[in-house]
Amino acid sequence: MRRGESAERSFWLAVLGLVRYRSVWVGARVSECARAGGCEIKTVRRFCQISHQLKASTMAAFQLFFPLLVSCAVASASPPRHHLPPCQVVQMDVFCSDLSLRSAPVNLPHGVQMLDLSRNQVQNLTQETLAYHTGFHHLNLHSNKIHFIQPGLFKDMTDLKVLDLSRNHLNVFAHSKINIGPLTAVESLDLSNNGLYTGMSDYFLADSPLLANLSLNSNSITKIAQNTFSGSLSLKKISLHNNVILEIEDGAFDSLHHLTELDLSKNSITCITDFNLYNLTVLNLSKNSMELFQSASSNQRYNLLYLDLSENKMPYFPFLPRSNVLKYLDVSRNHLQSINLSGSPEKRITVLLSHLKYLDMSYNQLKSIPESFFCLMGSLEVLNVSNNCIGSFSVTNEHLLTAVKIINLSYNSLQSLTFGENTLQSLEELFLQGNDLTTLDHQVFQRLPSIKYLQLQKNNLKICALEQDQDELAPTEENHKDPPDCVSFSSVRNLHFLYFSENNLQTLPENAFANTPLKLLDLSLNPGLDMDKDSLSGLEHSLVHLFLRENNISWLNTDLSLLKSLKHVDLSTNQLTSLPMWNKESSIESLNLQNNNLVTLEYRTMVALEHSLKTLYMGSNPLNCCSNLGFLHMVQRSAVVVPDIETVTCIHEDFSEPVNIEKLTEEMCRGSVRPKYIATVVLTLLTVMIVLGLLVKCCHSRKRKRNRSFRA
Ligand SMILES: *[C@@H]1O[C@H](CO)[C@@H](O)[C@H](O)[C@H]1NC(C)=O
Ligand SMILES: *[C@@H]1O[C@H](CO)[C@@H](O)[C@H](O)[C@H]1NC(C)=O
Ligand SMILES: *[C@@H]1O[C@H](CO)[C@@H](O)[C@H](O)[C@H]1NC(C)=O
Ligand SMILES: *[C@@H]1O[C@H](CO)[C@@H](O)[C@H](O)[C@H]1NC(C)=O
Ligand SMILES: *[C@@H]1O[C@H](CO)[C@@H](O)[C@H](O)[C@H]1NC(C)=O
Ligand SMILES: *[C@@H]1O[C@H](CO)[C@@H](O)[C@H](O)[C@H]1NC(C)=O
DSSP states (O other): OHHHHHHHHHHHHHHHHHHTSHHHHHHHHHHHHHHHOOSBOOOOOOOOOOOHHHHHHHHHHHHHHHHHHHHHHHHHHSOOOSOOOSOEEETTEEEOTTSOOSSOOTTOOTTOOEEEOOSSOOOEESTTTTTTOOOOSEEEOOSSOOOEEOTTTTTTOTTOOEEEOOSSOHHHHHHTTOOOOOOSSOOEEEOOSSOOBTTTTHHHHTTOTTOOEEEOOSSBOOEEOTTTTTTOTTOOEEEOOSSOOOEEOTTTTTTOTTOOEEEOOSSOOOEEEEEOOTTOSEEEOOSSOOSEEEEOSOOSOOOOOEEEOOSSOOSSOOBOOSSOOOOEEEOOSSOOOOOOTTSSSSOOOOOOOTTOOEEEOOSSOOOOOOGGGGGGOTTOOEEEOOSSOOOEEEEOOTTSSTTOOEEEOOSSOOOEEEEOTTOOTTOOEEEOOSSOOOOOOTTTTTTOTTOOEEEOOSSOOOBOOHHHHHHHHSOOSOTTOOOOSSBOOTTOTTOOEEEOOSSOOOEEOTTTTTTOOOSEEEOOSOTTOEEOTTTTTTOTTTOOEEEOTTSOOSOOOSOGGGOTTOOEEEOOSSOOSSOOOOOTTOOOOEEEOOSSOOSOOOHHHHHHHHTTOOEEEOOSOOEESTTOHHHHHHHHTTSSBOTTGGGOEEEOTTOSSOEETTTOOHHHHHGGGHHHHHHHHHHHHHHHHHHHHHHHHHHHHHHHHHHHHHHO
16 A cells, blocks of 8 residues: 555656646546546545554654754753844744744743744754744744754644744655654644645644644645545644645545635646535635536535635536535636526536525626526625626516625626516616626616616616606606617616716716716716716716716816816816816816817916816827916926826927926026017117217217316
8 A cells, every 4th residue: 555655656746747737637537537536525434543654653763863852952051152143032932034044043032932933044943943942832934944854843842833834845854754743732834835745744744633724735735645634633724725636535534523624726626526524614626627516415514604616617506515504605717608407417406505695606608597596595695797698687586686785797798687676675786897788678777776886888878868767757648658778877866886988878968867976977988979068967966086088079068167076087088179167166186188189278277276186187288388387387386296297298389399398497488589589688788889889989078178178
């Protein structure tokens, strides 16, 4: 049996490089799995015993190393030769991280409880390395080069609860097939990133009676054998994330009666059949190659709360335990094509998921979801079915999905969406972006009393005017009036956020949002959008964010200054030639005017904006330099932040290239009147000089006369 094991080990060693190319192996395992059910977590009522052989090897190791221990003890008696490196001592905790140490400082304070020796150069972990202290509660040795541990080192550390040996070279130690001896008191052990492969963990776990939390993350383990955890029966949590596990032997976890969390994510497991770990609360099988998840057909209650099956290859909805309390189920990024519960290959018993709150089925290939599917899950709060191929979605029974708060149907191919009277009364957030919706029952959102957040971007919907609704609501003479082909947003009593970009929306009628307390309205990327001048009326006191990006608007005929709460406006990438009017009451804090056709910014508007405006985007506009000195002042005074100032340029007749606004000075604008100014100056100077000249000449002649008279 031993020989077989080592043969298997060397086989796996040889293929470790290959194994990373999972697809190669997965293909091989799939068929095997189907034939033999080779990878199972299954109860076999056989109590695993601690291998006598392992015990014997521990003893041998002790005998071998006893002389060494003695000599170490003698060495410790000699006075310390080294100075205490700059470790930090905080009460009973010593922090010596990242100091290139090969061992702990010899003069560790007495009674030290926590020693952090992480990120050093420790190679041999012995009593000497730890300065002969045994009273540690917590030893942090991660990121060293440990490739040898003195057997029995932890035997007398009866307070040692947390041992972190991650990021070392313990595979080298495991090669020597020596057992590290008992982990007498250790409750939490981290062996992640140690290059360990199948069977190697045995040398660390054989005698760890109190171990509750074990991490073997990021090693190269390919198989969990039946006896892997037989020396650590107190385990509560095992993390095996990022290994290459292909096989789990029958009963490998059976004797772990306290096991509640098992992380097997990022491995190569292809199927789980007869899953029966009743005490488990968290099972993570994300990022494997799972094609099948099947619980044992038992009526015993499972405690499982979280099941993560995301990023696998399952064509069918998992076979969940009949008696369950599951709250969270993630089957996103699989190959689900239908959840037709009877269409699966084996006869399936319908399983109630009455505790389920979160269901993620996004990124699959679902074409439809029968309404009856939701009968099973009365507590559901979050449903994510985005990124599938669903063409039609309907909830007509008012007793279904009564607790659901979030439905994510984004990026499907929805053409129809039906919510019956009194359905989805708790729904707060609905994501419908990236579908093919062209028509909806025009009062569909009025029927959702809690709806707060609505994403409808990337569809082909039209927005109704208020009248159209009222016509529809009021009993009219014409009985067979066609319902409008638009969707109404008036009187959606709790709607605060509406995203309606990229809908090819041509017109926004007046009073479109009457009695709807919108805080955010995104109408971007509807080029050519014609907004009625009263289209936003009713939003005067609620609207805070307005996005009208890339709408090819050349003139905004809606008076934004009436929107008293408006703080953030995006008008970038349009054809605006002038600013919308704003008066002193404006509360705009950020304004994006990038990429428009603005030549002149009206000085009065800029002054009105100045008292509230904090951020202004202005790049890529054909501004005229000298007619926007008011704006220049604003920028120079740092009254507003212009994050894109590098791209704010203006056109100046003296320069062939646009001038960056930061380089512009007022003098440059006075410069344009220079010729006239110079002429005047020259002229004045000339006149003065002539007058002076005349005066001088005049005086001179008088002087001469006077001189002459003197002489006379
Ligand atoms: C570690 O111990 C081994 C023997 O177990 C010895 O050969 C080696 O020299 C030691 N290395 C260091 C750095 O002390
Ligand atoms: C278990 O150990 C891991 C890694 O050492 C740690 O991150 C985690 O907090 C521990 N969990 C518990 C419950 O002790
Ligand atoms: C499962 O593991 C993946 C990958 O490590 C992680 O992203 C995910 O959050 C885990 N799921 C749960 C429910 O903890
Ligand atoms: C599915 O949607 C939920 C809620 O909207 C979200 O929390 C979750 O991250 C989404 N899933 C994926 C795979 O993005
Ligand atoms: C909806 O689901 C997609 C994944 O399918 C996710 O990326 C997106 O964030 C979800 N939306 C929300 C608001 O959670
Ligand atoms: C944008 O508007 C201009 C007229 O202002 C028009 O010539 C142009 O075709 C429009 N572009 C788009 C994409 O609608």
